[in-house]
Amino acid sequence: MQFDPSRPNNFDLLRFVAATLVLVDHSDVLTGRPGQSGPFRYETLGGFAVAVFFIISGFLVAASWQRAPRLGAFALKRALRILPAYAAVIAFAALVLGPLATELPISAYFRQPLTWAYFYNLTFTELYYSLPGVFTHNPFPHAVNGSIWTLPVEVMMYIVLAALGCAGLMTRGAVAVLVAVLAIGWFGWGATAMAAPPLHFTTLPTGYTLHLGLWFFTGTALWLWRERVSYRTDVAVALVVLLWWTEGTRAGDVVAHIAFPYLVIWLAQLPVAWMNHFGRGGDFSYGMYLYAFPVQQGLAWVGGAGWPHAGYLAGCFLLCLALAVASWHGVEHPALRLKPRRTAPVEHENPEAGLIANKAASPGGP
Numbered sequence: 001m002q003f004d005p006s007r008p009n010n011f012d013l014l015r016f017v018a019a020t021l022v023l024v025d026h027s028d029v030l031t032g033r034p035g036q037s038g039p040f041r042y043e044t045l046g047g048f049a050v051a052v053f054f055i056i057s058g059f060l061v062a063a064s065w066q067r068a069p070r071l072g073a074f075a076l077k078r079a080l081r082i083l084p085a086y087a088a089v090i091a092f093a094a095l096v097l098g099p100l101a102t103e104l105p106i107s108a109y110f111r112q113p114l115t116w117a118y119f120y121n122l123t124f125t126e127l128y129y130s131l132p133g134v135f136t137h138n139p140f141p142h143a144v145n146g147s148i149w150t151l152p153v154e155v156m157m158y159i160v161l162a163a164l165g166c167a168g169l170m171t172r173g174a175v176a177v178l179v180a181v182l183a184i185g186w187f188g189w190g191a192t193a194m195a196a197p198p199l200h201f202t203t204l205p206t207g208y209t210l211h212l213g214l215w216f217f218t219g220t221a222l223w224l225w226r227e228r229v230s231y232r233t234d235v236a237v238a239l240v241v242l243l244w245w246t247e248g249t250r251a252g253d254v255v256a257h258i259a260f261p262y263l264v265i266w267l268a269q270l271p272v273a274w275m276n277h278f279g280r281g282g283d284f285s286y287g288m289y290l291y292a293f294p295v296q297q298g299l300a301w302v303g304g305a306g307w308p309h310a311g312y313l314a315g316c317f318l319l320c321l322a323l324a325v326a327s328w329h330g331v332e333h334p335a336l337r338l339k340p341r342r343t344a345p346v347e348h349e350n351p352e353a354g355l356i357a358n359k360a361a362s363p364g365g366p
Helices: 011-030 045-067 071-101 106-111 113-123 150-166 172-194 206-224 233-246 250-268 285-301 309-336
Strands: none
Touching: 011 045, 011 250, 011 285, 011 309, 045 071, 045 150, 045 206, 045 250, 071 106, 071 113, 071 150, 071 285, 071 309, 106 113, 150 172, 150 206, 172 206, 172 250, 206 250, 233 250, 285 309
């Protein structure tokens, strides 16, 4: 069947699962344990979660542009979705967690330039991962929130998509060409790009931006071609078998970049009631992602790194979920009420859901 924007979908569930995978993946490095591999060894668990986030984001943000193809409205909606919760977690880290965890006297902590430089994270042009004297003896020292580096990449995707839209290039043909160029760049020069310097000021790592851009605009292409692509269970199963059969080969990487986007959208449109209704109480995935790293570092700081791994994971998950619920009801949902109203009926699947791509790794990448 083709994707039908008028039917309930499972994007809330998929994003929440992806955010949880980020937490699980980080739990190893943040407690000094060996890292995990991901499905079929194509990605770490966190890298797989990032692919899911960017595919969904490309799909749904393209839908958002088509609903209201005006730059001002588009920019406002994106800002309202990203910035309020992001500003809250930056303030939480610098003004609450930092003073609690720093080895410095509180007065010295607030006199340090690095404390206030942390707020430059909100510009998406400079990223600061550390706060003075915070988490210096953790198994993964210094980093307060190593996941936030993907937010400038996400914002860059919005800028490129809006530029395409303003230029009249949000078409099947133009986006297909863009995906092909990104694929050629990634498969041809991915290793070189991973070692290249950042693209934009200090924030956009060249290799990861290229790779995540490929996931994002593949999602965009699937939105634009939604009436032509049929999502069938037998095809999904065949793609999973093909992934297993080709893993560890160069062909397998190509298969993964075809199969993962198809499987994500196939899962998103499965007509399963509990999956469709998962987000009825709110969309907690963004909050889960934003708070996971600092919560995990905080628990490691108080001795959680030495706990049984299951107990550490459970504690992190419950604390993150509580903060995510508070973020949704106290910050994100009130901000989304400020979005401009639509003036005409349009196709609609889950407004503004294509949220933050999140990354599953420490500041250097997966």
